[in-house]
Amino acid sequence: MSTPQWGPNWSALEEIDPEIAGIVLSERDRLNGGLQLIASENFTSPAVLAVLGSTLSNKYAEGYPGNRFYQGCEFVDAAERLAVDRAKELFGANHVNVQPHSGASANLAVYAAFAQPDDPVLALSLPHGGHLTHGARINFSGAWFTAVPYSVNRDTEMIDYDEVRELARLHQPRIIVCGATSYSREMDYAIFREIADEIDAILWVDAAHIMGLVAGQAIPSPVPYADVVTTTTHKTLRGPRGGMILCRTEHAAAIDRAVFPFSQSGPMMHTIAAKAVALQEAATPDFRTYAHSVVENARALSTALEGHGMRPISGGTDTHLVVCDVSALGTDGADAETRCAQANILLNKNAIPFDPLPPRTPSGIRVGTAALTTQGFGRDDMSVVADLIAAAVTAGKPGERVDVSLAEIARQVSEFVADKPAYAVEGIQSLQG
Numbered sequence: 001m002s003t004p005q006w007g008p009n010w011s012a013l014e015e016i017d018p019e020i021a022g023i024v025l026s027e028r029d030r031l032n033g034g035l036q037l038i039a040s041e042n043f044t045s046p047a048v049l050a051v052l053g054s055t056l057s058n059k060y061a062e063g064y065p066g067n068r069f070y071q072g073c074e075f076v077d078a079a080e081r082l083a084v085d086r087a088k089e090l091f092g093a094n095h096v097n098v099q100p101h102s103g104a105s106a107n108l109a110v111y112a113a114f115a116q117p118d119d120p121v122l123a124l125s126l127p128h129g130g131h132l133t134h135g136a137r138i139n140f141s142g143a144w145f146t147a148v149p150y151s152v153n154r155d156t157e158m159i160d161y162d163e164v165r166e167l168a169r170l171h172q173p174r175i176i177v178c179g180a181t182s183y184s185r186e187m188d189y190a191i192f193r194e195i196a197d198e199i200d201a202i203l204w205v206d207a208a209h210i211m212g213l214v215a216g217q218a219i220p221s222p223v224p225y226a227d228v229v230t231t232t233t234h235k236t237l238r239g240p241r242g243g244m245i246l247c248r249t250e251h252a253a254a255i256d257r258a259v260f261p262f263s264q265s266g267p268m269m270h271t272i273a274a275k276a277v278a279l280q281e282a283a284t285p286d287f288r289t290y291a292h293s294v295v296e297n298a299r300a301l302s303t304a305l306e307g308h309g310m311r312p313i314s315g316g317t318d319t320h321l322v323v324c325d326v327s328a329l330g331t332d333g334a335d336a337e338t339r340c341a342q343a344n345i346l347l348n349k350n351a352i353p354f355d356p357l358p359p360r361t362p363s364g365i366r367v368g369t370a371a372l373t374t375q376g377f378g379r380d381d382m383s384v385v386a387d388l389i390a391a392a393v394t395a396g397k398p399g400e401r402v403d404v405s406l407a408e409i410a411r412q413v414s415e416f417v418a419d420k421p422a423y424a425v426e427g428i429q430s431l432q433g
């Protein structure tokens with residue numbers, strides 16, 4: 001066996017495992033060939049990918065910098081300290097834990113730090129935009145804790161703060177969760193803080209989707225209001241797949257113990273180093289411009305989709321995502337999702353608030369602009385994106401607006417994205433291109 005390279009080595013992989021090498025290349029081509037509108041996805045930089053493919057992946061480092069279970073941690077310690085310092089600086093947080101393997105792992109640690117089994121937990125209901133880890137029955141959060149869901153207002157389709165207050169007074173939850181996975185509006189953290197203080201609850205903001213927009217100062221930060229903020233690092237923050245917890249000093253010890261040793265053992269040091277890279281990228285003026293463009297693009301896309309009869313829930317968006325009701329086009333979200341996928345437009349079906357249709361075939365779709373914006377698409381491109389979505393959703397239907405096949409729309413999509421590939425393909429020396 002030859003000496004392994006220190007970093008990603010594309011030609012070696014092609015020789016050693018052509019099947020997997022082929023899959024990696026096919027995935028790159030898939031990303032480059034379509035419109036990636038799944039709101040939780042983004043394209044990480046070559047620098048982030050390089051660190052993910054590095055020898056840091058090998059090190060066992062249970063514990064925290066300066067206090068590890070194993071020897072040989074001096075370099076991974078330096079990486080973790082950088083990640084923590086950069087996150088503290090970027091978000092103005094007192095304390096940061098960068099070890100959670102994912103958003104769900106970060107959330108598990110928050111429950112572990114602050115709640116006991118069966119405690120009531122107040123969170124946005126799943127069909128109104130909440131996340132699986134906010135009390136869904138099929139998730140540990142719903143199995144081990146008592147979910148008390150709040151809703152959006154039927155008319156405004158925005159969070160009903162009066163209901164949040166009422167439920168908080170009635171159920172006296174240990175934790176109030178503020179955060180969502182398919183809710184397009186800013187949340188009023190000040191009101192949540194007031195309600196939490198009134199009943200002496202922990203205010204936890206799950207900013208998994210929006211933390212990149214916070215980093216780029218495109219939306220207000222939850223950090224000054226919350227006891228604890230969890231986030232993923234791979235959505236709008238555009239880093240490696242993983243999670244992160246930010247908290248007030250008084251909760252630091254409880255959070256750190258809840259991550260290790262309570263819910264995780266060895267941290268992924270390559271991912272933590274890649275988080276450091278992403279956090280440095282997110283602190284740049286370029287990233288600030290990016291975050292603002294993401295929101296601008298989402299607003300433009302929302303307006304353009306509305307023009308095609310896809311009503312944006314709550315009338316629009318303040319963030320990177322839009323949830324639209326597609327029922328006026330004579331279809332449902334599942335059908336729209338499948339048709340769009342056949343045209344290489346990747347988006348997901350989504351329930352809308354008070355959805356008359358069942359979860360498997362809900363009334364809505366969800367789209368996000370984080371990935372498209374990374375590729376360099378701007379405001380003016382969003383009407384084309386909306387045209388393509390509308391064409392795919394209605395193709396071949398009675399009363400259709402556009403009489404073209406899904407294959408023809410797929411061709412138009414590939415033409416549209418051709419000069420803005422997610423990842424460069426020329427002169428490929430490594431998986432990063």
Ligand SMILES: *Cc1c(COP(=O)(O)O)cnc(C)c1O
Nearest residue numbers: 102103104131180181206208209
């Ligand atoms: C995506 C998401 C998570 C989970 O993140 P994973 O990394 O997939 O575990 C948690 N909370 C919210 C609000 C999310 O949107």
